[in-house]
Amino acid sequence: AQSVTQPDIHITVSEGASLELRCNYSYGATPYLFWYVQSPGQGLQLLLKYFSGDTLVQGIKGFEAEFKRSQSSFNLRKPSVHWSDAAEYFCAVGAVTGGGNKLTFGTGTQLKVEL
Amino acid sequence: DAGVIQSPRHEVTEMGQEVTLRCKPISGHNSLFWYRQTMMRGLELLIYFNNNVPIDDSGMPEDRFSAKMPNASFSTLKIQPSEPRDSAVYFCASRGPTGGGNTIYFGEGSWLTVV
Numbered sequence: 001a002q003s004v005t006q007p008d009i010h011i012t013v014s015e016g017a018s019l020e021l022r023c024n025y026s027y028g029a030t031p032y033l034f035w036y037v038q039s040p041g042q043g044l045q046l047l048l049k050y051f052s053g054d055t056l057v058q059g060i061k062g063f064e065a066e067f068k069r070s071q072s073s074f075n076l077r078k079p080s081v082h083w084s085d086a087a088e089y090f091c092a093v094g095a096v097t098g099g100g101n102k103l104t105f106g107t108g109t110q111l112k113v114e115l
Numbered sequence: 116d117a118g119v120i121q122s123p124r125h126e127v128t129e130m131g132q133e134v135t136l137r138c139k140p141i142s143g144h145n146s147l148f149w150y151r152q153t154m155m156r157g158l159e160l161l162i163y164f165n166n167n168v169p170i171d172d173s174g175m176p177e178d179r180f181s182a183k184m185p186n187a188s189f190s191t192l193k194i195q196p197s198e199p200r201d202s203a204v205y206f207c208a209s210r211g212p213t214g215g216g217n218t219i220y221f222g223e224g225s226w227l228t229v230v
Contacts, residue, residue, distance in 0.1 A: 034218075043119075043206060043221040090158065094219075102148065102171065103219055105158040 002027040002093045006106035013081050014114045021076040021109050023065075023091030032094035033074040034103065035065055039087045047089075050074065061085070086113045117141070119222035121207050127228045133195040136225045139188055140209030148208040148219060149182055149192050158206075164190065197229045 003026045013019055025031055032051040036044040048059025055067040065076045074091060088110050092103040120139040128134055140147050148163040162172040164184045172182070179198070184190040194201055204224040211217050 036221075043223040044208075046218050046220070049218060102160055102163050104160070107157045 002031070002095050002104045004091050004093050004104055004106035006089075006091055006109050008109045009107070010110045010112065012112040012114060015083050016080050019076075019078045019081045019085070019111070021089050021091075021111070023074045023076065023106060024072050025074060025091070025093045026072065027093050027095065033065075033067060034092040034094065035059065035063070035074075035076050036090045036092060036105075037061075037087050038090065038108075044090065047076070051094075081111075081113055083113045083115055086111055119207055119209050119220055121205075121222035121225050123225055124223065125226045125228075127230065128197055130198055130229055131196045132229075133193065134197045134201075134227060134229075136192040136205050136207075136227070138190045138192070138207030138222060140190070140207070141211075141220055142188070143211060144209035144220075145187065145212045146210040146219075147184060147190050148206075148210070149190070150206040150208065150221075152204040152206060152224070153202075161192070161205075194227075197227075199229045202228050 005024045007022050034049045035047040037047050038044050047063050048057050048065055050057045050067045058064050063078050065074055067074050088108045090108045091106045094103050122137045146165050149161040150158050151161055152158050161174045162182045163170055167184045182192045204226050206221050206224045208219045208221045210219045
């Protein structure tokens with residue numbers, strides 16, 4: 001079974017600083033990998049996804065992530081954080097099983113941005 | 116385009132009452148997912164459907180929970196009888212028919228409080 005680990009529960013960065021959120025996955029084949037963001041009281045919005053091709057993927061809001069198979073990682077990065085980026089971020093791995101595709105989520109990383 | 120639509124957005128109910136959560140997936144999507152989010156357990160997949168057929172309900176916590184998808188545009192998640200530990204945010208999500216890497220789109224959630 002697949003699993004996702006987000007080792008950082010909380011991260012605080014200053015506005016304008018760079019950001020890296022860590023994600024490690026466990027999956028027996030080539031994974032489908034996703035990053036979602038959740039603002040308070042809202043649903044989950046997709047930031048970016050990887051399922052083949054270039055291992056560096058670009059997403060919305062200036063985010064990018066790099067798939068590193070050797071490290072089983074899919075870390076999310078942003079060069080300069082804005083106060084509006086404060087939210088909870090979820091990494092997820094997708095498995096194609098039984099005619100469907102179900103996502104397994106990490107426990108999330110809460111990002112706080114200091115002005 | 117309309118996204119995944121869930122109702123009710125918020126519900127407060129008394130222990131022992133029946134709760135029915137509703138979901139309308141994005142038109143044309145053929146996979147539907149019910150997730151539960153709590154502080155303690157994070158995001159958990161409860162059940163998912165493909166072409167209206169339940170594929171994996173291993174995440175359904177117990178017999179008090181049931182889910183149906185009578186047609187491609189409607190699904191329900193029912194809790195009977197409800198208990199305080201069922202208090203959580205319940206998300207419905209849907210995915211289109213092509214490819215395992217297709218994005219899963221989430222609704223804004225149904226915030227359930229059982230007192």
